[in-house]
Amino acid sequence: MTPYHRLARETPGFEHWRLPVAALAGVGVYGTVSVAFVIVWMLGMVVAGADADAFLDAAGTEIALARPSVLAFQLLSIALLIPCVLGPVAVVWRRHVGYLHSVEGRLRWGWLGRCSLLAFAVVALGLGLSVVVDAATGGSLEVAPLDGTGVATILVVLLVVPFQAAAEEYVFRGGLLQLVGSWTRWAVVPVVVTSLLFAAGHLYDFWGLFSVFLFGVVACVLTIRTGGLEAAIGLHVANNVVLMVLDVLGFVDSTGEGAGLVDGVLPSLAMTLVFWGLVEWMARRTGLARRREPLPEPPPVPLYRVVPPPPYVPAGLPPAPQPVAPQPFPAAVSRPEPPPNAPSYPGDPGVWTR
Template identity: 40%
Template sequence: MQENPGPQLPHGPQAPGYPYQPQQRSWFLPAPRGARFDHLARNAAARPWRAIVGTLAVAAGFFAIGFGAVITFLTLAWLLGLDSPVTPAGLPEPTPMGLAMTLLSLAPLLLVVLGTVALVQRRRPGTVSSVAGRLRWRWMVSCAGLAVLALALGQTVQWIALTVSGLDSDMFGWAGWETFLPLLIVIVLLVPFQAAAEEYVFRGWFTQAVGAHVNNPIWSILIGSALFASLHGYQWAGLMDVFAFGAVMAWLTIKTGGLEAAIGLHVMNNLLAFGVSAAAGTLEESMDQANVSVPWQALSGTVVQLGVYAFGVIYLAKKRSISNISG
């Protein structure tokens, strides 16, 4: 007599003792292996329309967050009976509330980029941070330490160049602790997120959106740096400074396989810039970019700063075997 073989199960290996469960497809598609940072969006769902829609989504988030921050802070000031954080000319006031409004109009873009990567490009958000699929924190801290040295040398050269030219550098001044301390708290708490958000937009999202369909990274570096500079209201020397900064940061991002080097310098640079302006009582002039006059002699400091930093980052990356391709 033949034994009952039991219910028929689907073909395929199955662990004994466990009922069959159909496999579910993950929303996130795997990133390509052995790919540069700018090619990490080249998954099975990569289509030109996704890069376009994603870029429009990030741009829409930029305007929505900026508008929302202004409305929120104006409402908060009205409810609390505080002075308006916006000047009659529509510029942020050089107060802790005005500075917080400015920084928070940019910082949430980091979340917009991560969400766009996940929803539009169907890839894990960590792939916009580095080829490791995450932010490499120890490497970023090392880059931030190197940034302090590069900034110190760059600022020293800039001060010497301006002094020799007979120009007032406006680098030193003291507004008093009563003015400086509240601004310093806002700067320390929010500037890292603001600077990181800008890197995730321009050196992260834009570099990979273009790189998903273009082999040569020079196009994403140049176009992204031009867009980055266009959002600053400086005069020609200041725009050259910002463009050079963006181009070198994009190059380092690709060479090191992640945003850590770019975030490290951007955060330290902005902490210094906002901190010095707040200490000297010149924050109002610094926030009004259209009226900031950057002498061409100051570009000497930019050359030293970016040169020292780029050389140091590449040296440390090779010494520590920092991967620049996905595993």
């Protein structure tokens, strides 16, 4: 039985070059697609008469929750990673691309839905309790007025964040986890390496980066324990959506600035660990497939004998005569001797000698 992080290594037809080549190709494809995306977006802004330079300056900083158009641009630029991960793997190793989703070779939509509902309940309860505790211990609790910009931002968050969060999971807990896992037997190596890379992609302070690293570790463990990306995707989507919506409403700061070990890292870690425990319980109750049965070797390619085509006959001409195989001569038949009293045959030389 093969766990998720070893699916590539234990798939028939595995070669060590396949996933690294797919990763390099994915980087190239993402660079090309991103440039095209920026050009198209900027052309639209020029047609609309907006300031493209100021837009790019705002998009290059932290998540712009105060500007829905910039936020949509930032989130969509990350969501483009999904085809840039699946596409190169499908080209380099078509038989394996389905196993980036799960050990069943597909995205288990029912399991994804249950994990997402559970994640939203856990994250909303955890962040809500943290807001209440902060207010009870002397913190300020002010609700920001919800204007048209806030409504537009919430709509962008609800529509685009699921794709942005799923894209990050396919990169770090999908392709990279299996790539590193195919080169080592110890699961801790791909878990730590991919979590460090995941944290390096965020612009937070030290405790914020440490919290992101721990989130990546739990997401990796969830992926390996459940045999697929569904639980990690559900947790990531719920975490980002609830955080951003509460930030728009003024309850929390989604950037994590000013948060420390006690008021930032530990509550987030406790929330993810509670979700992990509930997912384990739910997976056992539903009989979820967590590992993959050994796959059969692909059938050998048959060797075909090359048969030359028949001779070409121009239109309007009779076909060339086919050679006829020589027929064997019939066996000689002995002539019966005439009886003694039979008359002579005409022309018998004996007639002329009489």
